[in-house]
Amino acid sequence: MHTLCRRKSSRTSVLLLLQQFRHHGTIYSLSSGFGKAGVAVIRVSGPQTSTALKSLCKSDIPKPRTVVLKKLFDPESSELIDRGLVLWFPSPHSFTGEDVCEFHVHGGSAVISAVLHALGNIQGLEPAAPGEFTKRSFHNGKLDLTEVEGLGALIHAETEAQRRQAVRQMEGDLSRLYNDWRLRLLKCVANVEAYIDFSEDDNIEEGVLDEVQVNVQKLKKEIVNHLSDNRRGERLRTGAHVVIVGPPNVGKSSLLNHLCQRPAAIISPTAGTTRDVVETALNIGGFPVLLSDTAGLRETEDVVEREGILRALNRAKQADLTIVVLDAPSLWKRMEGEDFSMITLLKEQLTDIYGTNENDTTRQSQNTQNQSTSLTQDGQPFQNLDHQCIGLNAVSDTHETCHNLHEEEEPFAEKIIVVNKMDLLTQPLDVRRLDLERLTVCPLSCTTGEGMEELVERISSSMKQICGNPLAGNPSLTHARYRTHLKNCVEALEKYQDLQNRDLVLAARALRSAIRQIGKITGAVSSEAILDVIFRDFCIGK
Numbered sequence: 001m002h003t004l005c006r007r008k009s010s011r012t013s014v015l016l017l018l019q020q021f022r023h024h025g026t027i028y029s030l031s032s033g034f035g036k037a038g039v040a041v042i043r044v045s046g047p048q049t050s051t052a053l054k055s056l057c058k059s060d061i062p063k064p065r066t067v068v069l070k071k072l073f074d075p076e077s078s079e080l081i082d083r084g085l086v087l088w089f090p091s092p093h094s095f096t097g098e099d100v101c102e103f104h105v106h107g108g109s110a111v112i113s114a115v116l117h118a119l120g121n122i123q124g125l126e127p128a129a130p131g132e133f134t135k136r137s138f139h140n141g142k143l144d145l146t147e148v149e150g151l152g153a154l155i156h157a158e159t160e161a162q163r164r165q166a167v168r169q170m171e172g173d174l175s176r177l178y179n180d181w182r183l184r185l186l187k188c189v190a191n192v193e194a195y196i197d198f199s200e201d202d203n204i205e206e207g208v209l210d211e212v213q214v215n216v217q218k219l220k221k222e223i224v225n226h227l228s229d230n231r232r233g234e235r236l237r238t239g240a241h242v243v244i245v246g247p248p249n250v251g252k253s254s255l256l257n258h259l260c261q262r263p264a265a266i267i268s269p270t271a272g273t274t275r276d277v278v279e280t281a282l283n284i285g286g287f288p289v290l291l292s293d294t295a296g297l298r299e300t301e302d303v304v305e306r307e308g309i310l311r312a313l314n315r316a317k318q319a320d321l322t323i324v325v326l327d328a329p330s331l332w333k334r335m336e337g338e339d340f341s342m343i344t345l346l347k348e349q350l351t352d353i354y355g356t357n358e359n360d361t362t363r364q365s366q367n368t369q370n371q372s373t374s375l376t377q378d379g380q381p382f383q384n385l386d387h388q389c390i391g392l393n394a395v396s397d398t399h400e401t402c403h404n405l406h407e408e409e410e411p412f413a414e415k416i417i418v419v420n421k422m423d424l425l426t427q428p429l430d431v432r433r434l435d436l437e438r439l440t441v442c443p444l445s446c447t448t449g450e451g452m453e454e455l456v457e458r459i460s461s462s463m464k465q466i467c468g469n470p471l472a473g474n475p476s477l478t479h480a481r482y483r484t485h486l487k488n489c490v491e492a493l494e495k496y497q498d499l500q501n502r503d504l505v506l507a508a509r510a511l512r513s514a515i516r517q518i519g520k521i522t523g524a525v526s527s528e529a530i531l532d533v534i535f536r537d538f539c540i541g542k
């Protein structure tokens with residue numbers, strides 16, 4: 001047992017040594033994007049950087065942080081490779097904290113290959129792994145983990161709102177918030193431990209524990225507030241899911257194609273054309289949207305179509321915003337009736353889509369029969385489709401129901417009702433009659449484009465709600481891992497509150513654990529395994 005432990009610990013030390021050695025070697029990489037470009041940036045970091053610089057330039061090291069124009073040569077053959085700009089950042093005033101240099105050369109693949117080849121031939125230089133420059137920056141205390149992840153998000157940002165959120169995090173806003181919490185907790189634990197050690201000597205002021213209790217309670221409230229953000233920051237970082245659902249042939253695929261301005265989905269007059277979920281990434285009003293078109297929802301015996309419908313309903317469950325598309329001519333027919341009520345109509349339309357209470361028994365028995373014959377892709381029987389359609393069955397003709405329809409929890413938390421094919425109406429539709437308190441109805445024609453601008457505006461304002469304003473208030477919680485650690489932190493604080501009057505030593509331990517959880521977010525407490533996961537998503541050269 002002891003031998004095993006010793007062997008394990010010596011293996012760990014060897015690994016640590018290897019890692020340290022790895023962090024002390026000299027790395028190089030193309031830092032700009034691949035492909036032809038006006039300029040390419042090649043970066044070198046580590047103790048051999050000055051050697052590399054002198055070898056390629058065949059001259060002395062330039063002044064720090066000053067751009068100089070240099071001819072670059074292959075050190076082995078002395079052949080001229082290119083003429084470009086060179087920058088020298090001596091340690092510690094560099095991105096990584098080590099000696100760094102940059103070669104800004106012409107961005108052709110042959111030039112880039114020749115410079116990389118020349119650097120690779122210099123003793124002690126090796127190609128950088130993905131994210132290795134940033135990892136060194138973290139190890140040298142230049143960035144903490146939230147700043148590192150902010151930088152990663154900035155590189156991946158595709159919309160204005162994503163950029164704003166990422167740059168705020170990279171600049172340290174989240175880091176400052178978490179470090180402030182950590183420092184406040186450190187003060188609390190210091191007071192509790194001092195009380196444990198010295199209270200009997202009467203050296204500790206009275207009320208110290210009460211003050212800690214007040215601070216812990218206040219901090220807990222702040223963390224809980226930060227956690228109750230409807231995952232705004234995460235949604236903004238990764239994109240909000242908008243799902244188009246509705247009966248067959250109402251123009252769902254036409255709508256998707258219109259919004260993404262390309263023929264992403266097949267359109268045809270045959271009902272049941274779309275089977276698979278068709279997903280496309282869009283920028284709507286500066287917000288990242290993952291828009292999905294789905295199979296038309298209806299009762300069917302067709303095994304493949306049923307699988308499509310199941311996928312549609314599963315996708316709708318994950319939606320941050322659901323766009324329910326209905327067909328104007330069928331709505332119009334109903335509106336001609338004297339006792340027209342839009343909410344009743346919607347009830348019918350939506351229950352047609354999502355299932356009805358009255359027909360539950362029949363449908364369920366039908367579905368039970370179907371279950372015995374229909375299998376999903378992974379060989380599992382289809383589940384009852386009606387059971388996938390949570391929430392929308394209970395629509396009734398009352399204000400309260402309208403309220404419920406809009407306020408129910410996910411999966412259908414945010415909804416827009418689109419009434420498509422308006423161009424087919426011979427008389428104009430009185431839009432005021434469609435206006436429902438708290439529920440948005442957008443009349444539209446995918447054929448003429450009428451109403452499209454209003455719909456885009458409506459989606460955009462939903463996105464503002466879903467993703468929040470990245471510049472307002474406290475910085476957003478952007479990663480699931482922060483959420484996990486913060487929840488653990490809150491649990492530890494509750495444990496402290498529970499134990500403080502019974503066992504102060506255990507209570508202090510709970511506080512320490514709360515501090516550790518925050519430290520894991522910023523990287524004050526980290527392990528190489530966690531770092532590997534974080535830096536894995538970085539590109540080479542960053």
Ligand SMILES: Nc1nc2c(ncn2[C@@H]2O[C@H](COP(=O)(O)OP(=O)(O)OP(=O)(O)O)[C@@H](O)[C@H]2O)c(=O)[nH]1
Nearest residue numbers: 248249250251252253254268272273274296446447
């Ligand atoms: N007149 C008119 N026709 C439309 C409009 N939008 C779509 N269509 C037509 O309606 C038919 C069905 O359109 P799709 O977009 O395939 O409908 P879908 O809802 O995706 O249908 P499924 O995939 O079968 O569920 C096609 O012939 C479209 O050209 C519209 O605004 N006006």
Ligand SMILES: [Mg+2]
Nearest residue numbers: 252253273274
């Ligand atoms: Mg379709």
